[in-house]
Amino acid sequence: MTQVHRRPIRIDIAVCTYRRAELDQTLLSLAVLSVPTGAIIRIIIADNDVTPSARGRVDAMRSAVPFEIVYVHCPAxxxxxxxxxxxxxxxxxxxxxxxxxxxxSEDWLTEMLIMADTTGADAVLGPVQAVYANVAPAWMQRGDFHSTLPVWVAGEILTGYTCNVLLRRGAPSLAGRRFNIALGRSGGEDTEFFTHMHKAGGRIAYAADALVYEPVPNTRASVSWLSKRRYRMGQTHGRMLLEARGGFGRWRAIALAGTKSAYCFAAAALLSASPIKRHRYGLRGIMHAGVVSGLFGVREIEQYGNLEKAPQ
Incomplete structure (x- = not known):
């Protein structure tokens, strides 16, 4: 009887970097991943700085990582x-x-692959657990305002994010798909990417145990940063609604988002004695205000790039 040998699964892990020393810890965590038998892992580092500032850091880490590392300079x-x-x-x-x-986490990639194999989904999302420093406000830590999870609508995930995702490269919904350059400094490029992927027939699954951890720096442990992020998220959603709706439908969407925003702000005022609930409703109100802005055609605010430079 002839024995059938399955072709090894080849997996690329992409890390986009911009002047972050934390890249070392990211690579060290990837170095100790549990890897399915026969899988071949390769890491792609995309350095988004004007100069190839991460090249030396990546080269210094090669000996500590048991996988091939491909360095790509892609300014800026x-x-x-x-x-x-x-x-x-x-x-x-x-x-x-x-x-x-x-x-x-050690089983991150294994859990993603299991879910991809089980569901046949074109994309698999995992959770991002925020790790707070002691300087973060107590209400922020208790309410966990920075962790990332998918949003279900009628039992389905309609969009995604790139901070923890596995893509099936051969999926028709991903063929030729690219991230919008115009959104590369504001954020929201991943929301648009996955929304269009889903509309093209792509299915998105969720692997609850495919966990990654993200420290919350002091610059982000503030109401102002959370507010800008929620507002930008709302702008992206509003802009995408504007693409899909015109005429009276647009005005209905504006009225609905405006009503939701007013309701959330009123709830925040009534719940002023509870910091977690107050901020949760307040931030939702800001997000819906962003939706109104997006529906009026206002472009997303820039939140990244030069606005958040990390030390070498």
Whole structure:
């Protein structure tokens, strides 16, 4: 009887980086991943700085990582350019994205692959657990305002994020798909990417045990940062609603988002004695205000690039 040998699964792990020393810890966490038998792992580092500032850091880490590392310089300060460089250099059956300030749990990749195999989904999302420093406000830590999870609508995930995701590269919904360069400094490029992927027939699954950890720096442990982020998220959603609706439908969406925003702000005022509930409703009100802004055609505010430079 002839024995059938399955072709090894090839997996690329993409890390887009911009002047972050935390990249070392990201790579060290990838170095100790549990890898399915026969799987071949390759890491793609996309350096988004004007100069190839991460090259020396990556070269210094090669001896500590048991996988091939491909370094790509893709200037400058536009995360969509870096993400697209990862898509262009990927050659595996799957492509996973993880951020350069995150660390992966040991079973991260295995859990993602199990879910991809079980569901046949085009994309698999995992949770991102925020890790707070002691200087973060107590209400922020208790309410966990920075962790990332997918949003279900009628039992289905309609969009995604790139801070913890596995893509099936051969999926028709991903063929030729790229991140929007125009959103590379504001954020929201991943929301648009996965929304269009889903509309093209792509299915998105969730692997609850495919956990990665993300420290919350002091610059982000503030109401102002959370407010800007929620407002930008709302702008992205509003802009995408505007693309899909016109005429009276647009005005109905504006009225609905405005009503939701007013309701959330009123609830925040009534719940002023509870910091967690007050901020949760307040931030939702800001997000809905962002939706109104997006529906009026206002472009997303820039939140990344030069606005958040991390030390070398």
């Amino acid at each position: 300060s536009n995360i969509s350019i870096a993400r697209n460089a990862c898509l262009d250099h990927a050659s595996g059956d799957f492509l996973a994205f993880i951020d350069d300030d995150e660390t992966a």
